Amino acid sequence: MQRGNNPLPLMCSRSLQQYKSATTTTNKPARLSKNKGLNLKKYNWKSGEIVNPTPVWSLIFTVAMKKGRTTLEYFQQFFDNEVLQMMVTYTNQYAAKRNTLGDCSEEEMLVFIAILLLSGYVTVLRRKKYWQSDKDSHNDLVTNAMPRDRFDFIFSNLHVCNNDNVDKSDRCGKIRPLLCMLNDRFKQLAPHMQHHSVDESMVPYLGSHGCKQFIKGKPIRCGFKFWCGGTSGGYIIWLEPYQGAGSCTKDNETEGMGHGVVMTYVDQLPPPVPYRIYFDNLFTSVELLHDIKERGMEATGTIRGNGVTNCTLSSVDKMIKENRGSYEICSDSASGISIVRWNDNNVVAVAINVDRVQPLHSVARFSREQKKRISVPQPNLLHSYNTHMGGIDRADQNVSLYRCSIRGKKWYFPIIAHFIDVSDQNAWDLYKHNEEPIDHPTFRRRIVTAILESNKRVTTSRGHFSKRAKLDSRFDGREHYVAELPTDEITKKKEQLKCRCCHKNTTTMCVKCDEPLHVCCFLSYHTSA
Template sequence: MDRPIDLKLVGGLTLDEFLHSLEDTGTDFPEGTEIAVLPPINACDPVTDEDSGDEDFVNVNNLPGSQLLAEAEIFHNFDPLQIIFSPRPSPTPVRSPEPVKVNDNEYTSEDDLTLAEIRSRMKKTKSAKSGPIKRHYKWKKRDIEPPNIEIPLVHNVVNNNSPLELFDFFWDEEIINMFLGCSNLYASQHNKPANITKEEILNFFAVLLISGYVHVPRRRMFWENTADAHNNLVSNAISRDRFEYIFRNIHCCDNASLDKTDKFTKVRPLIKKINYSFQRFAPLQENHSVDEAMIPYFGRHGAKQFIRGKPIRYGYKFWTGAIDSGYVVWIEPYQGAKSEIKVQYRELGLGPSVVLQYAETLLSIRSYPYHIFCDNFFTTIPLTDELKKMNIRLTGTIRENRTSNCNLVSTAEMKKKERGNLDYKSNENGTVVVKWHDNSCVSLASNGVPVYPLYSVNRFSVKEHKK
């Protein structure tokens, strides 16, 4: 090292000016000093300001001007000597923030790991965090005690309303006004007349209801003059062109304020209002069921599902909560991997989180000793614990790999025994798991129904073709 760099020398200079200043003053870089030159501003553009010097002997005299005007950094053995050169109008010297010092004493064994080993560890950690929680239970051969619950008497309500009055309970005036305002707003945003009236909206939905059970190949056939296609109800209620105008502009939300993370954002206001109406008039009953329901759809949409073996294979899948009479209390569309799960339920998984959301909905209506039934997609042992804290009973079929290490008789061994054979165990939290030999081996879990006493029921025998 001849002499140290004078910081005052480089203040406000470009790389070109700084290098020439070093030549004029005879200043040398200290040993170990590194210079990092950043790419030029037009690095991705065609170079138009190249110097005509010899390309085999490149020096500061024949570098492109864009490179000479680029920023550069000086590093000296990772010490705080770090100077940034950039074209500045002010001659004031600028020192960049000091880099983080590396302490040789902070060596760990992970420094010797290969990149493949580090990636493998990251994948294991990520999969462990993203999966459902695993709780440990102590299982014993014992039955649970039936809960001491008093079911309040519910008076039967006599329904004397007409079908139109029942329809108005759910498709009320608030929903009609929502469609009316948003449809006129959408039409005005596209420079079309915003003159849709309330009567036309009602007639529009009436035509949609009729088309649900009067099927024609094309919608326009309702207004044809041929006797086999013409429909007097439709043609007398609304003209064809007016129906198609409303059909092109029908909306229930403002497109200027959409939630891009929600695939059903354009119908989310309607889903919320329908759920409110469902729960407002829901009969108060003990037994509820949670399952999936398919709405047929064959078009293109990011949330369309295909479920093999179902009566409706293509369409939208909705989580549905209903009572034993078929009355729907709550619906929520399934959005695939982007389905929203509440933070407090994420560790339990998708299926249990759906049941817990429905349980919260029931408790928001009224406190009551509810009993929820579901299939093996939803049922887990941690779910029974969470519902018991909410004073809600759960009974459902359960997959054998979700029994939280409840060691029952194996399926292969149980199939060798006669029909009706069973095995069961319960844990310290009051959840019982039972495996039953029916047409095949079925496992069930419950936090509110004991195994005994057993009852006889009628069944249809396929072999004997009789009950």
């Protein structure tokens, strides 16, 4: 399966030349030497707004894929033959080290991934129930595509790296090869949009690992934390696991973790297009906005109180007593950075390097004093922030609704399953913009059925009968009737099956239990287990 090209070649050459001639920004290193000593004390803050020239986004929305493709083809843009071959190679290599025959193929690995996708919307208590004969959990698609023992073999030996060459300084080295390959594909196929956001995401995990985090108040409190960057629509372009100091490159961490994370994501975006980046107060600093502006990009982020100590803004205690919807602004003309405080339910501060306060928008809020909803003025930059900041949260919501429910004991399996879920979510996002839109569960089901139906195996036996099957209806003593098995249309002879009690051939059956039984075995089968 061939992957799409980088979205930049899809832009018209005239527009690209226009941006190159309009700005002198180059792909500079993340940290400029002249800014190393820059801090809040050297900014000359004055009340009032700076009228910055706003770059015009004349580039149209593009997706780096041709139209008319199936749901499976969109998913295989990320899990293509190269990725599957890598997973198969390392899985077989690990199986050989455990003295087992490593003969997994790319087709089997694709079926294995499809079963993981299916477990996101068809959940059972234990994964083995997909293969059991119980009618309430048995799944013909799974049973016909892969035997249970074969799935367990791949599941227990699944690897995406060579254990002999793992970088011991990287605590997430076991998933690094797959992460790098997927990040490259996410970037190459990303829809070309102006608004991007950077945020954190959690992968649930309750075991023991040095990178596991506990964040109180989050929907997922325990698990692996990932730094994520993507479009405002929910397409994830970049993932990086948090593992303390060293999560980002050393050049990008000179000004702190938040600065390094955002600048690492900015490095993924092709210059000199004026993208607009949004992030929350975990990342925001005045120096970060300054560096992003020097890249020719725009940035907006909420900022904490200790980041605006030298501004001429009123204190939070004083401003919270003002009328609802009031705001103050101070700016530094040399850097073009402004900080705005707005009084809503609480006082919020936002730092910007290009956006404007005007025009004011109107938002509805409930007033306790008037006992009704009232109209509150909202600055334009806060309206833009609320509109475009939730891209990563949107992706997290899409992933959490149909997250892979099969769990394992190895710490890296939840991360691999998360990568599969994110690839499915990104493929659905591309499909919505390129083809006739469908909802997410339909898109996921069509991927699973396309893979499992095209990989049916030839079965030569009916499998083993479970003695615990139909225990509730088997002994209820109601409406159990003897009937003859159907006649074969070709041979004109009655069909013969193994009796569930004595295991000899019989031509009769129980109608309710739908099991072959001799008449003489009928009573013992329905009275004793």
